[in-house]
Structures are given as structure tokens and as C-alpha cells.
Amino acid sequence: MATTTAPAPSTLGARPRRARRAPGHSSLFTALPWLAPALLLIFGVVLYPAGYMVYTSFRKFNRIGVERGGAGFDNYQQALDYPGVNIGRVFLNTFIWVAVVTVVSIVISLFLAQFLNKQFRGRKLVRLAVVVPWAASVVMTTSIFFYGLNPDYGIINRFLVDVGILDSPYGFTKSAVPAFITAMVVAIFVSLPFTTYTILSGLQGVPDDVVEAAYVDGASAWQRYTKVILPMLRPAISIATLIMIINVFNSLPILQILVEAPGYDADITTTLIFKYKTVLGPGVASALSVVNFLVVMTVIAVYLAVLRPTKDR
């Protein structure tokens, strides 16, 4: 990831070079008071629980959560092979969830950002509208869809019947597959502001004269976009994708709230961890958390290795 160069806003070239000059020197002893509080928080509340969770994943617990010695890999075995849980399906769901939400959000955002980058009356208002799902809590946004899709009093269901898309109200959240698809739509909706704004910042770094030159050379609008603008958006898209993968992987409330179907057929690994925490205790939940983290790391490694988003082309 060493060579990634994200697009700089256009006026940045004017930045005085001296700002980059090497900073002054100092000893670790002088530095420590300035860093100590930050280090304390990072070690105490991020790294310690991470290590403690790995330790917990190898411990045995009784029904009320009291520790009862070592467990070897029993927790891992149970996490991956619990009666009623089709773990293959959960992994497949996780893959579909991350891939579809990330890719669709980014593709829609490419259009949205292109639109928002133009000059037009009311642009500020449109941009503000796009920010709203980012500012609103995901829980509250999801609650609107949960209420609206209720087959009895849900207003979205009524609208779909009124315009003739549905014959009668449909229980979107009541069975696994429709609930999962609905959750993906909501996840895309709440992700769009972030991806759009990231790509928009990339677009603002595309110099006008380069696009102008392509125009003068006779490139069509489509060619200018695919051959000139899109390659320059590459760094912004890579950053957006990377952050999206991490966020979507860790997305919890949408599926937790929307899916009313019993069982585990609409679960991804993250939601399964929270179910295991209640049903099977901290040992198994920790084991699945460790597996989950390893999976995210693998996905990111594969993304970086195969697509090489950081390679300059």
C-alpha cells in the first residue's frame, strides 16, 4: 500500500514546498508525555481486548459464563459446526453481502458524483440531501424500512400495492431471502453518501485542462470518461472500496433489526457472533470473532493482491 496517491484537490499544487521539510528532532523521553494518553487508550481499549478475545476463544465456559479452564480448539469447532447453523451458507451470505453492497454502492456513486460535480442551481440542496443518510444513525434509518415494510401497517407496502407493483402487502422481513435482499438495499442506501463523497473528492482533483485536451483531440463523452476521468479516479475508488469492505463486513444493525425470519439463513458472520454471544457464551462468540477478523484480513489481502488498487497505471 506504499504507493497510493490519492487525488489532491486542484489548488493544492500551490502549496509551498517548505511545508514538507523534515521536522525537528526529539528524544523518545520528550515525546512520551505527548503520546502517552493516546497510547494508553489504544493499548487499553483496543489492543488489550483484542488479545483478551483471542485468549477467551481458547477457554471453556459454563452455562452462566464462568470460566472453566482451557478448551483447545473446541470453541472454534463449535462455532463452525453448531446444529441448525449452515456455516457454509453464512460464509456465502457474508461474501454476497460484502460484494454486492460494496460494488453496487460504488457503481451508483460514480453516477451520483458525476452529477453532483456539475454546476447547476440548487446543487447545494442536492448535496445536502445526499448527506442525510450519513448523518442519521443506521439504526434509525433501518427502523423506517422495518416499519414501512410491515405487511399490516407498513406504508411502503401500501404504496407498492397502490401503484400496482404488489397485489397484496408482502412480508419482506418475514423470511430469510427477501429479508436479506431488503437489508442489502438498505445497506446500499446508507453507504451511498460516503462512497459518493469520496469519489466526488476524486473528481474535484481531475484537472479541467486534461479533459479539455481530450475533447479537442476528438474524444467522445464516453471516451473522455472511461479513458481520462475514470483512470484518475482510481485512487479514490480504491480507498472507498477498502473502507467499504471493512465497514460492510462489520455492519450489524441492519440485519439485526430487519430480519424477522427465525434461524440462521439470513446471517452473516458478524450477526452470528452476536447470536452466539447470547446462545453459546463468550468462548464460542470469541472464536467466531477471531475467524471473522481473519476472513476480513484475507478479503482485504486478496483485494489488494488481485486488483492491485495501489498500483499506479
Add this chain to the structure above:
Amino acid sequence: MSVVDPGVTTSVPAPRAGLSTADSSGRGRRSRGAGVNRRPNPWLMLLGSVVIIAVFIVPYAIMFIGSLKTQAEITRIPPPYIGDALHFDNYRTMWSSNVHPSDGLTATIVISVVATAIVLLVATPAAWFTARYTFPGRTVFLALVLIVQMLQPTVLAVGLFREFLQLGLNDTWIAMILVNSAFNLTFAVWIMQAFFASIPREVDEAAALDGAGRLQILTRISLPLVWPGIVTALIYVFVAAWNEYAAASIIMTSNDLQPLTVALPRFFGLYAAQWQYIFGVSIVAIVPVVVLFSLIEKRLAGGLTAGSVK
């Protein structure tokens, strides 16, 4: 173009303090008018604008209109699109309803305000010092900051629960304040140090010659120069804490201590859910955050991606 000094291998887009990219590029474009940058068709732009605003606002409009219905109207089968009257008094009566919004709202406010204050106090010195000085372990510190950003409360929720069980802090606001400060800290450090690094060193040197100490240079010289960037980072931290769900859902078990994100879903599945109140509280919680975000709208992406992950 990188404002991150040579100690870091990754170059990030420089978040710029005061100026707005949107405006500066826009002005150049307007002057041309012809050729590749000819003005777009106004009617097409209007149509696009209306569609986009509709898609992004309709869910929240449903929420707002719902918050003005009576209990009977909002759970009627089939539901009316708009109630017979607009019951603005719901915003008064909701405070004494079963939803108990004041509990959740208090918890949310206390947790996010204190966590943001801690991030400001802890991240600013660390960011300023790493931007201004080299010292043994500096690269290790910055690498640590980057790696920790990959971790989210969701991944570590079970570990956090176990730790706070050990410390006897489960089900307390202190635990939530610690979680929200720690997990947003690295992001703030990363962003802020890029901002501090963008200030020419001559400014510091002049102040030092005049006899100013490091703390004085930070508070009197550096901070006033980059405060818009700091505010952007802090607003982002505040909003993240305001909306945090995963850790709270596992740590906060008492109904009256839970922040809104965890308190409200308890009411979603109820037989006679008081959706009008749930939506009323949600609107009250969403509006201030939208206002905060609108203040930093122009810097939202450029400044933020600078600090995240990469």
C-alpha cells in the same frame, strides 16, 4: 502533494484548512462556458436533482410525517399516508411515553460529548508532536495508528465485554465513553497530524524565537491556523459516537442507561409499537447531526479519506 512528512510511506490527499475545493474549481469552470465544459441542460439537471432529493429524503419524510400521526393512525390497517391532523403535540407528549426518550437521549449526549472532548484532548497533542518532530518510534506509532483503524468495535465487541466484565465497568457510560474515544482516536490523530504538517515550520520557529514553549506554540499558533480541519475531525468523531451501536448493544444492558441506538430498537417489534414516538425521538436525534454535517459538507470527503485506513 503529500503533506505527510517522509517518515510515512503512504501519501494522502492533503486536507486543506480553510478553502473550499468545490468553489475554487467551480469558478474556473464557469468562466469557460463553451467546449467540453459547456453548461449542462438545466431541465435535465432539474429532473436529476428532484429524483436524487426524493430518493434520499423520502425515508426521512416518512419518518417525520409518521411522527405527527396518532397511535391509531400509525398502526391502522391499511395505513393512511398522512394523518387527519398533524399532531405536533407528539413532540411534547413523547417525553412522558413508554419510550422514555429522555433516558436514551441523555445517555447518547453524555457519551458522545465526553468521548469527543477526550479525543480532542488526547489526539491533538499526539498529532501535533508527530507532525512536528521526529523521534525514535515515531514510524511505529503512526503504523500502530493505521493498523488500529482497521479494527472496529463490532470486531472486538466480545473482547470489550470481557474486559469491562473484568473491570466491573459493564453497563456503565464510562465503558461506552472509553470505547468511543479509543476507536475514534486513531482516525482523529491521523487527520489532525496531516493538518498540522501542512503548516510551514517557519511559523513555529518564529514563535519559538519569541520564547514560546511547545504547548504555547500548539495552542496559540498551530491550533488557530488549522481549526477548521480539527473541527471537521471532531464533528466526524462526535457523529460516530452519537450513532455507535455494536459495542453499546453488548455492553449496555440496563434500559434506563442505554443510548438511543440501543434503546429504540427494543420498541420496534412490540405488538402496539408507538411508532409516532419512536420516529419523533429519531427526528430529534437526527436533526442536530444533519446540521453539524452540513457545516462541514465541503470538507466531508477530501479531509476524511485522508485519515482513514490508507
